[in-house]
Amino acid sequence: MQPLNLLLLTMLLAAVAYVLGSARSRTLAMPLGGVRHLKSLPGYYGVRAAIWCGVPALVILGLWAAFEGKMIQSIVVGTLPDTMIPDTAGEASLLMSKIGNVANGSLPPGFVEEPVAKAAELLQVLQVQSKIYMTGLVLAVALLAGFVGWVRIRPLLNAREQVEAILRWFFFACAGVAVLTTVGIVFSVVFETIRFFEQVPFFEFFFGTSWSPQLALRTDQVGSEGAFGMIPLFTGTLLISFIAMLIAAPVGLLSAIYLSEYANKRVRSTVKPLLEMLAGIPTVVYGFFAALTVAPFISDLASAIGVEASSQSALAAGLVMGIMIIPFVSSLSDDVINAVPQTLRDGSLALGATQSETMKKVIFPAALPGIMGGLLLAVSRAIGETMIVVMAAGLAANLTANPLETVTTVTVQIVTLLVGDQEFDSAKTLAAFALGAMLFISTLLLNVIALKIVRKYREQYD
Amino acid sequence: MSTVSSTITNKMQAPDDKAMPVTEDKVMPVTEAKPEQTVLEEGVTVGTPFADDPKFKLRDVEVFYGETQAIKNISLDVARNEVIAFIGPSGCGKSTFLRCLNRMNDSIDSCRIKGSLLLDGQNIYDSKRDVVELRARVGMVFQKPNPFPKSIYDNVAYGPRIHGLANRKSDLDDIVENSLRKAGLWNEVKDRLDAMATGMSGGQQQRLCIARAIAVSPEVVLMDEPCSALDPIATARIEELITEMSESYTIVIVTHSMQQAARVSNRTAYFHMGHLVEVNDTSKVFTTPEHELTESYITGRFG
Known part of the structure; x- marks a missing residue:
């Protein structure tokens, strides 16, 4: 039986165990005078029986599916003559895919060496056997354990406590998945970054002012030496993020103030969703809006007033990115401003302050830490944004502070380094991981600072 | 609950009762029978x-x-x-x-x-x-x-500042001190006017x-x-x-x-x-x- 079908069957058995388990507990409760004489509710006995039936069987199924391939492979390779035993991991996987192809019929047995053809036959047999054993074992365990669990239901058995304990572990495992994934990402980035620094000096990466990640195929090639200075990329990132925040911070903040303090209910209920719709537009759409509409407009405008501007510019990308993060800033600020207690507003108004005085002198200062936190989160969003920059700001790594020139950002370079066919041990590819690590560290720092500020703000009214 | 307030409650439920004429017939005479109903007439104090x-x-x-x-x-x-x-x-x-x-x-x-x-x-x-x-x-x-969420001083000075009541810093200081004295708080806070007001009891x-x-x-x-x-x-x-x-x-x-x-x-x-x-x-x-x-x-x- 296929593992997926087996999985479904086991779950069905567990469901049956649930029904039988709760039925048995009811039956046991009858002579005692009802369900209230049981230690736990019938449902808990049912869940307990289902766990007994399902969990061990599923664990066996999972382990079998995980190790089946390796076991069969080592048995199959063991039958080959010594001369054909592969030396490296690469050869081994080539050989196994050859055997696999023969076994599933996509490669005729006559085309390959005899031992390989024999190994393929063996593989086929083993795979069939493995399926049969797996099915048998899993079903046997499910039925047996389910039966034991069912038999052991007693009125004094505290099924609830056991079920709750197991559930706690289950929840723990779910939380663990998220944490482990993060740890996994961090480690994969860290190891590749270490490999990068084996090839490119530390100093050059952090302080180099030129970025041109080409590697020579021949030593006499023109422009052969690659340059891996991250300074132009980070200045490009900062420039674009700065322009974006220049747009998003005031517009987002002031619209939040308008919506939370001035707008009446009807305006608020219309404008707020409209504003938040900006957040729902895919970044690709923003990207071509920037590339096809805003960038040419800026370039035309600049030439009209006699300033040199390239057709792709940091300004175009920054402006559009700023519009993109307006809803981010405005909805965070709106929440923070609304969190300022109404009593403070009343207190200020009762002293004869106008609405804007109340806003400027009481609400805004009280909300400021939270707003700062929101702005920092928006900055980390801007730093991580890629698509708009690819389309509107270009790819050339210029070290410049002129917003009308083409610049590029860290994320864009990571994309260009990893797109297409790449070898995974050249400095060029590994540079992407080093950049990723730097980006990760800087946004992490920003988030930590932002969270610290937001937390401090929370304690303020107590 | 007194009979008076229950009478009023009955009166307020009257629109609901109209859906069921039987209930209305039962309630209405009771409401009219209570003399207290007349004394809650609007505008009479x-x-x-x-x-x-x-x-x-x-x-x-x-x-x-x-x-x-x-x-x-x-x-x-x-x-x-x-x-x-x-x-x-x-x-x-x-x-x-x-x-x-x-x-x-x-x-x-x-x-x-x-x-x-x-x-x-x-x-x-x-x-x-x-x-x-x-x-x-x-x-x-x-x-x-x-x-x-400001200092004690700024809290008291808030009103005078927005109404422009003090021309000099010393005037403002006087207003703050006088107000705190009148509120019986001066002796408790005179040494910590810069402390956050939210930290007080x-x-x-x-x-x-x-x-x-x-x-x-x-x-x-x-x-x-x-x-x-x-x-x-x-x-x-x-x-x-x-x-x-x-x-x-x-x-x-x-x-x-x-x-x-x-x-x-x-x-x-x-x-x-x-x-x-x-x-x-x-x-x-x-x-x-x-x-x-x-x-x-x-x-x-x-x-």
Whole structure:
């Protein structure tokens, strides 16, 4: 039986165990005078029986599916003559895919060496056997354990406590998945970054002012030496993020103030969703809006007033990115401003302050830490944004502070380094991981600072 | 619950009852049979609701929240430099009425106010009326202490600053000191004027709010259950303060504590379900109330 079908069957058995388990507990409760004489509710006995039936069987199924391939492979390779035993991991996987192809019929047995053809036959047999054993074992365990669990239901058995304990572990495992994934990402980035620094000096990466990640195929090639200075990329990132925040911070903040303090209910209920719709537009759409509409407009405008501007510019990308993060800033600020207690507003108004005085002198200062936190989160969003920059700001790594020139950002370079066919041990590819690590560290720092500020703000009214 | 309030409840449910004619027939004679129904007629207040040369002259005031009428045709005078207490069961409209006196209901969209409300003969709700000036003259202290998350000094200086009351820093210092002294807080905070106001105890915070309110030299101070969030000692301190303040300010205080009303006020107004039932000298209200609803309330039969 296929593992997926087996999985479904086991779950069905567990469901049956649930029904039988709760039925048995009811039956046991009858002579005692009802369900209230049981230690736990019938449902808990049912869940307990289902766990007994399902969990061990599923664990066996999972382990079998995980190790089946390796076991069969080592048995199959063991039958080959010594001369054909592969030396490296690469050869081994080539050989196994050859055997696999023969076994599933996509490669005729006559085309390959005899031992390989024999190994393929063996593989086929083993795979069939493995399926049969797996099915048998899993079903046997499910039925047996389910039966034991069912038999052991007693009125004094505290099924609830056991079920709750197991559930706690289950929840723990779910939380663990998220944490482990993060740890996994961090480690994969860290190891590749270490490999990068084996090839490119530390100093050059952090302080180099030129970025041109080409590697020579021949030593006499023109422009052969690659340059891996991250300074132009980070200045490009900062420039674009700065322009974006220049747009998003005031517009987002002031619209939040308008919506939370001035707008009446009807305006608020219309404008707020409209504003938040900006957040729902895919970044690709923003990207071509920037590339096809805003960038040419800026370039035309600049030439009209006699300033040199390239057709792709940091300004175009920054402006559009700023519009993109307006809803981010405005909805965070709106929440923070609304969190300022109404009593403070009343207190200020009762002293004869106008609405804007109340806003400027009481609400805004009280909300400021939270707003700062929101702005920092928006900055980390801007730093991580890629698509708009690819389309509107270009790819050339210029070290410049002129917003009308083409610049590029860290994320864009990571994309260009990893797109297409790449070898995974050249400095060029590994540079992407080093950049990723730097980006990760800087946004992490920003988030930590932002969270610290937001937390401090929370304690303020107590 | 008394028979009176249950009668009123029956009356309010009448629209529902109309769906079932049988019930209506049963209820209606009962409602008509009760003589108390007639005494809660709109605009009728027993006792002495009016004064000569009043600070506030309030006539035929009605307040609506959307379709609901919260205040039903109330007429009342608040005399100069008196302390008048508003008492009554929860939801009887006393806070709503209080908030009309400095237009704090303006910020509630659904709130509509009818009638004539005059402060020193001038209409509070005149469309040309400057609400900033009104609120500078009629200060307010709220139920829960609400100091701004600023320093103690900045809290008291807030009002004088927005109204431009001080030309020099030293003037402002004087105003802050005087206000804190009047609120009986100066000796406790004079060494830490730069400390955050939110770090003070609840009683101190409430006295700070009073200092903040009197820093703009109002003529009237409205107090909306100013002691309900405080312990008995802090309450006693505030009550002392109210007595001291009554020399220079007109004070309107809403309270749920009848002992408090008895201790601090000259006159007491009893509200019931949006009606102003009785206004009399405090001693009279608490010893020989004229209206039986007032008597029921002060003897603890409901509320």
